[in-house]
Amino acid sequence: MVAAELGLETAFEVVRDLSSTDSNAYGGHPALKIPTLLTSRGAWFGALNICRELWRLSDRRLRMTWPEDLGDPLLANAQELVLQAMATEVSLIMATLGGVPAESAYLHKLRRSLDNTLAWLEERAEAIFAALPPEREVSFLEITSFCLITHLDFRELRPATPLVKFDGFCEAFGQRPSARTTVYRFDP
Numbered sequence: 001m002v003a004a005e006l007g008l009e010t011a012f013e014v015v016r017d018l019s020s021t022d023s024n025a026y027g028g029h030p031a032l033k034i035p036t037l038l039t040s041r042g043a044w045f046g047a048l049n050i051c052r053e054l055w056r057l058s059d060r061r062l063r064m065t066w067p068e069d070l071g072d073p074l075l076a077n078a079q080e081l082v083l084q085a086m087a088t089e090v091s092l093i094m095a096t097l098g099g100v101p102a103e104s105a106y107l108h109k110l111r112r113s114l115d116n117t118l119a120w121l122e123e124r125a126e127a128i129f130a131a132l133p134p135e136r137e138v139s140f141l142e143i144t145s146f147c148l149i150t151h152l153d154f155r156e157l158r159p160a161t162p163l164v165k166f167d168g169f170c171e172a173f174g175q176r177p178s179a180r181t182t183v184y185r186f187d188p
């Protein structure tokens, strides 16, 4: 989405086996994670790192609000919790793929963590989005919030918490060309 916002073309190499323990399978990422961005300057590990490098590579001076611009507890905590919820979702998926039983205490805690986090965000959704700097074109918080909620739907992992406000936000934010052209799909 950030590449699309910046008008940059990217090519994708799919990591087909997420159980691989060979870092070469992940573009050299030593933590065995995706994404890695490969550029003429080297490899960039992790989504935020990559978004910053894409921004530097682009001629567009997109007015983007970054995590460090969120200088009050509501916005700073919202960003932290969106990223934590993403990490929790990844843990849920990987633990399940790895054979951890659904009724285990570990998975129970992960699901509760995700549910609590989403409830916290939903309760404050209006205040969060209203508090973002009005001069921004887009923020890392909006993009990651959109990716979190739409990915929960994509992987059918949406917890019990009703997400009425976040769904409304996703519907509006999902009209952006950068969202419409990057819908989640399983690679063939």
Ligand SMILES: N[C@@H](CCC(=O)N[C@@H](CS)C(=O)NCC(=O)O)C(=O)O
Pocket: 018, 032, 033, 034, 035, 045, 046, 047, 048, 087, 090, 094
């Ligand atoms: N903080 C990292 C998180 C990376 C991450 O968790 N990626 C997931 C896919 S989106 C992954 O690699 N899953 C496979 C695994 O955890 O083994 C980032 O922002 O890039």
